[in-house]
Every structure is written in C-alpha cells, then in structure tokens.
Amino acid sequence: MPKLTQKEYIVKAAKLYGLEKVEIDALRKHLDGKQVNDFIARRCGVLYRLYEIYKSKDYNEHIKLDEDGLINLNNYSFEKSKKRLGNSKIGEFWILSSNLDAYLATKVPNMHSQIDSKFIGISRKNNFLLPQLAKQMGLDATVYYKGKYTNEDGTISTHHLTKNFLYDEETLIQGNSIVKDNPNKKRIHLDDLLQETDKYIIKYYKKYELPKEELERTRIEIRQGLIKQTIFNKIVFNENEANLKWGLIKQADNRLRLAPLYSYDYCAGAEPIGKTYHRTVRSREDIETFMLEYGKEVWFRRWIDQYVLKASLNDAIIGMQEETGVTLSEEEKEYYQFLIDKMRAKILSVCELNYNKELVKQVQQENLGDKILRARDTISDKFVGIRNFVGRLKSEDSDAR
Numbered sequence: 305m306p307k308l309t310q311k312e313y314i315v316k317a318a319k320l321y322g323l324e325k326v327e328i329d330a331l332r333k334h335l336d337g338k339q340v341n342d343f344i345a346r347r348c349g350v351l352y353r354l355y356e357i358y359k360s361k362d363y364n365e366h367i368k369l370d371e372d373g374l375i376n377l378n379n380y381s382f383e384k385s386k387k388r389l390g391n392s393k394i395g396e397f398w399i400l401s402s403n404l405d406a407y408l409a410t411k412v413p414n415m416h417s418q419i420d421s422k423f424i425g426i427s428r429k430n431n432f433l434l435p436q437l438a439k440q441m442g443l444d445a446t447v448y449y450k451g452k453y454t455n456e457d458g459t460i461s462t463h464h465l466t467k468n469f470l471y472d473e474e475t476l477i478q479g480n481s482i483v484k485d486n487p488n489k490k491r492i493h494l495d496d497l498l499q500e501t502d503k504y505i506i507k508y509y510k511k512y513e514l515p516k517e518e519l520e521r522t523r524i525e526i527r528q529g530l531i532k533q534t535i536f537n538k539i540v541f542n543e544n545e546a547n548l549k550w551g552l553i554k555q556a557d558n559r560l561r562l563a564p565l566y567s568y569d570y571c572a573g574a575e576p577i578g579k580t581y582h583r584t585v586r587s588r589e590d591i592e593t594f595m596l597e598y599g600k601e602v603w604f605r606r607w608i609d610q611y612v613l614k615a616s617l618n619d620a621i622i623g624m625q626e627e628t629g630v631t632l633s634e635e636e637k638e639y640y641q642f643l644i645d646k647m648r649a650k651i652l653s654v655c656e657l658n659y660n661k662e663l664v665k666q667v668q669q670e671n672l673g674d675k676i677l678r679a680r681d682t683i684s685d686k687f688v689g690i691r692n693f694v695g696r697l698k699s700e701d702s703d704a705r
Contacts, residue, residue: 310355311335313404316472317351320406322387322398350383357381357402367405369449373629375407375465377453384409394548394567396463406468409451410567419574426639427574431464432630433640434540434568436620442611443532444564449628469564473556476563479547485582492545492584494534494594498527501552505560512558522560526552529562531598532607534584536565538591539612539647544570544581572643591650592664599659612651617644 308316314335318328331348333339357365370376381402388398399407412428419427431448438445451465470476483500485492502523509519530550537545551563570576586593598604617640624630632640657663 307359310359313355313358314348314351317354317400317404318348319472320388320398320400320404320468321351321383321385322389323347354381354383354400354402358404365401365403367401367403367407369629373450375449375451377451398468399465407449407451407465408468409463409465410448410569412462412464418577419570420577423572423574426572426636427569428464429630429632429636430540430568430571430574431466432624432628433620433632434571435565436623436627437540437615437617437644438536438565439623440611440615440620441532441536442607443529443536444562446564446566447627448568450630466566469566470553471556475554477552477554477560479550479552482552483547485547490582491589492547492582494531494584494586497547497584498530501526501530505552508560514559518559526560526562528603531594531604533562533565535591535594535598535612537571537584538589538594539644539651540568540571541573541643541647542568542571543573543575545584546582572640590668591647592654592668595651595654596659596661596664599654605655605659608651608655613648613655617641 307313311332315328315332318331323331327344327347330339330341330344334341334344365380367375367380370379377399382399385398385400389395394410395408396411397409399409410431432450435445435447446466446469448464448466451463452460453463454460479497479501482504483492483497505523505526506519509522533550534545549567550565552560553563554560570581575581583589586597595608599608617637621632621637624632653667654664657667
C-alpha cells in the first residue's frame with residue numbers, strides 16, 4: 305500500500321490526536337497554502353515529528369506484543385494525547401504511534417481506595433479474560449493488552465492498552481449523552497434505556513435524512529445489542545453498569561452502530577469503593593427476570609442456545625493467552641469458574657423450565673427438592689437431568705454461604 309502524503313498523514317493524525325473540527329479545517333487550509341496558520345503548525349509539531357519517522361525509507365513500526373505478551377512503548381515512536389478523552393473517566397491518555405496506531409491507555413486497577421485489596425488481582429485480569437468470553441457469545445468486545453514505558457529516570461509506568469475501535473471519520477457517542485445517569489439513583493431501568501436510545505436513533509436518522517429501512521434495521525440491531533450487552537454484564541457480575549460504559553458509533557456515512565463492550569475493571573466481584581455505581585434492572589436485577597422477559601422473543605432464545613450456553617471459560621482462557629500473553633493462576637481459574645458456572649446454572653434453569661415464569665418462581669422461592677422433580681413432568685423429557693442441576697445449584701449456594 306502506498307504511503308500517505310504529508311497532508312493525508314497530518315490530517316489523519318490530527319483527528320486521532322483529538323484536534324477539534326475547527327482546528328482540522330484550519331490545518332487543511334494551512335497545508336494547502338490557502339491560509340498560513342503558525343499557531344496550528346506549532347500545535348501539530350509533534351505530528352510532523354511522527355511524519356518524518358513514517359516517511360523514512362526503512363520504516364516499519366506497527367505496535368505489537370513482545371515475547372512476554374507486553375507492548376513495550378520504548379520500542380516505538382509515539383506521542384501522548386489527552387485531547388480525545390473528553391468527559392471520559394475510563395481512559396488516562398491516548399497513544400499515537402508513527403504508523404498511526406492509536407491505543408487508549410487506562411490505569412491499572414491497583415489502588416486500595418478504588419477496589420477492595422482482595423479483588424485487585426481479579427480486576428486486573430478482567431480486562432484480558434472477559435472480552436474473550438464476550439466474543440464467544442457473539443458480542444463485539446474491545447481487547448486489552450499489557451503496556452509499559454520506562455522513563456528517562458528509570459521509572460516504569462504500566463497501563464492497560466486497547467486499540468482504537470473507531471475507523472476514519474467515526475465518532476463515539478457515549479451512552480451518558482443519550483440517557484442521563486442519576487447520581488442519586490443506583491438503578492438504571494433497561495426499558496427506559498431502550499426507549500430513550502430508540503428515540504435518539506429516530507431523531508438522529510430523521511436529522512440526516514437516512515432511508516427508513518436503514519432506520520428500522522438500526523433500531524432492531526441496537527436494541528438487541530443493548531439487551532445482549534446487559535445480559536453479558538449480569539453473567540460476569542458487572543458491578544458498575546453506568547451509561548458511560550456503553551455507546552453508539554457515528555459512522556462516516558452518518559449511520560449508527562452499537563459500540564463494542566469496553567471497561568471490565570469492576571466485574572467478577574470487584575466492586576468500586578466509595579463511589580456511586582449503577583445497576584441495570586427491569587422489575588428486579590436478577591438474571592432470571594431478564595431471561596423471562598426477553599425469552600418471549602425468538603432471536604433471544606436462539607442467541608442463548610447457540611452462543612451463551614456454549615461459551616467455554618477454558619476456551620476464553622486459551623484465547624486470552626494466545627492474544628494477550630496473560631495467564632491465570634489455578635486459584636484465579638477456580639474463582640472465575642465458580643462465578644461463571646453459578647450464573648450459567650441460572651440461565652440454564654430458565655431454559656430447561658421452558659421460560660415458564662411460575663416454574664422459575666418455584667426454583668427461586670421454594671425448597672428446590674421434590675417440587676422441581678414434579679415440575680419436570682410438565683416439560684420435555686430431554687430435561688431428565690434437572691435433578692442433578694438442582695443439586696448442583698443447591699451445593700453452590702451452600703458453598704457460597
């Protein structure tokens with residue numbers, strides 16, 4: 305592929321770096337010689353430095369993992385930028401390499417003031433493991449990598465790095481600009497979230513005069529995607545489902561799509577300390593309630609059967625090792641296996657009870673012995689293993705207590 309011209313490179317780099325539209329317009333005029341702007345030239349000085357490296361004859365500097373599964377930033381020419389962060393509380397800064405690879409750097413969860421000390425290790429591993437589990441469930445998910453940089457004084461800084469998931473001319477619209485979080489309420493009702501998002505999409509597509517068939521397809525895809533993301537958050541025990549943790553992507557042609565899952569720090573039991581965190585609910589927060597509601601829809605049952613119930617923690621661990629170089633200790637494997645098995649059992653229970661609300665209530669509220677075995681006769685013979693399932697669920701609950 306031929307290299308970018310100076311103008312193409314500088315303009316693209318400026319967008320990735322986080323310059324505003326008015327600044328980029330002025331930059332174009334400056335590069336075209338139509339309106340010389342020394343201020344813009346100075347502002348983009350770091351980008352010109354990267355361009356000189358980029359255009360060198362022997363240039364080949366794509367960011368990649370080293371043999372230890374690390375992105376060692378000392379091996380690359382790059383610039384840091386906080387300009388793209390906006391009001392985001394997730395990232396610390398952006399990294400822009402000389403080849404225009406862009407990565408968001410997030411702080412490694414290691415502060416006892418943020419997370420209970422016994423969950424810090426789990427919180428760190430979440431960013432590497434949970435995206436692999438999400439991908440098995442058919443969800444688009446950002447993958448994090450280990451990154452480090454050694455300063456001139458020998459100080460080593462460590463970060464979690466995730467590659468930019470926006471293409472040229474795309475913009476992330478964070479969920480909290482569509483549905484406002486209420487700092488005084490810890491519950492976000494999914495129905496309200498879906499309705500507000502749907503209103504936003506309708507208004508947006510009308511504004512840009514996009515085809516009606518495109519609008520209907522987008523409404524369906526984003527609604528189903530938000531429901532899937534919410535179910536995934538329940539499966540991995542996401543302790544903070546605030547609206548800044550999801551978003552829509554405005555594409556170059558002005559169409560919308562759901563952004564991939566991102567930010568897994570406060571999952572798998574790692575709760576934020578001293579912060580107001582949000583839960584997505586329906587009438588209740590438990591996963592059975594969500595399963596019963598959306599189990600009425602054919603697409604949802606198909607997704608649960610074909611993806612969710614077939615997801616494998618072992619395959620996720622292997623995928624994590626191959627893609628990020630991160631491994632789990634035996635203790636960590638057992639911890640994740642306990643959590644995932646426990647939630648999978650609840651999902652399986654609703655499926656095996658054929659999404660029957662009354663039977664599910666029996667499982668939730670009463671002694672699970674003989675009544676479940678009698679209830680078995682009202683469902684398909686293929687669920688003869690329900691005795692073992694119920695026994696396992698009781699055992700897990702006993703162990704947890």
